[in-house]
Amino acid sequence: MTKYESIKEHIYQKIESGEWPEYHSVSSENALANQFHVSRMTARRALQELCDEGLVTRTRGSGTFVAPLKSQSALLTIRNIADEIRMRQHQHSARVVKMEKVPAYPALATFLHVPIDSDVWHSVIVHYENGQPVQVEDRYVNPRLVPDYGDQDFSEHTPHEYLCEVTPLTEASHQIEAMAPDQQLMKWLQLNEPEPCLQIHRRTWCRDGVVSQATLTHPGSRFRLGGHMTFRAPRKKVEE
Template sequence: MTDAAPKFAQIKQHIINNIRAGIWLEDQRVPSENELADHFNVSRMTARRALSELTDAGVLTRSQGLGTFVASFKSQSSLLEIKSIADEVRQRNNLYSCTILSLESIAALAPIAIALGVEIDSQVYRSVLLHNENDVPLQVEERFVNPALAPDYLQQDFDTLTPHDYLSKVAPLTEARHTVEAIMPNSEVCEWLGLFNEEPCLQVIRRTWSSMGIVSFARLISPGSKYRLGGHLTFKRTY
């Protein structure tokens, strides 16, 4: 990056270089607009443009009131269709049921607070559900919910209504971001899913937004032999 490059581009390159060099790690807070403006002797608007463009590119993630952080290196925007797992099971003409493993209010640790855009140690809602198909465990769903956008979340009957369906009603989805990877489940997940032999699982990490802000942060784990993820992606032509 030469000195002739626009100031906002120099700031972007500075941030990218620090991430590549391992100086700033995943989920680590990066300098604020004011700090960058002072360091590069530019206006706050110029610093804001640099942060905004890197956020739009998925390099950074911004949480209102907390700051800007290095995004997960595996995180990427996705055009995968968000479906209710209950609907998927019923579309196969099978019986859907749900087992509630946990439903509680907890203090948000730093990664959860960052993901939801709330204060660290503030109260958030947590649910752990086991989705079943024909009474056979299909998927474990651990979800953290922003109480400000779904205040009655803990009072819902998730035997008859999935979290996805409820949240879609009270805070309609406008944006989602996914991380998809294969994992080896821990002993607790193996017990929940009824896995007696080591078996790779599909894990989807999902953050969802409504027009009012970040709604939820969820971890969905399914046995690789029982579940697959499908979708249709459209790519822009590049030259």
């Protein structure tokens, strides 16, 4: 392993273990250079690459700091319904309609890597935009990794926000499909007629295993999922 890789590894370990939380200061280039007995340029390379990868932020004159998680998720749109609604200048509210411990059925047990029939958290939360329901969040959470999930107040902060705080999420997978809502979903979404719904299945990982599996259901008439991407790096703006 090269020297700059060793340094990256060292810092990565601090961040990933939680020893250095968000916004925590990272050793300066000179400090690292002394500590690892390398030149400043080598230490610099380690910090620079971590910055490119989005793990730390750097500001001239000030220093290097552990990047907030949100800046990473912003990259690839891990969706937070509350933020999205607030961004539209609309009012977000949430109602917890279920919060219970249930035995894991076989498929779920496999997903979460827990024994079959062992207790897992199960919550159902309805999210409202200006009073109109726009999402039903049906979520199972691994109690080994998040024991206090059931004690939280999710009318203020979404489960996603809470989970981001207590476990450093490292991965997520999404599946999206169109489906017809059942009676229960129609009731929660206040739909009189069945209408096509967009359903997002999301699983999130932290380094210790699968944290949570969520099914987010949106009525088709009230929700669109958007995204934008550039293939080639955009040409730098001409500054003056």
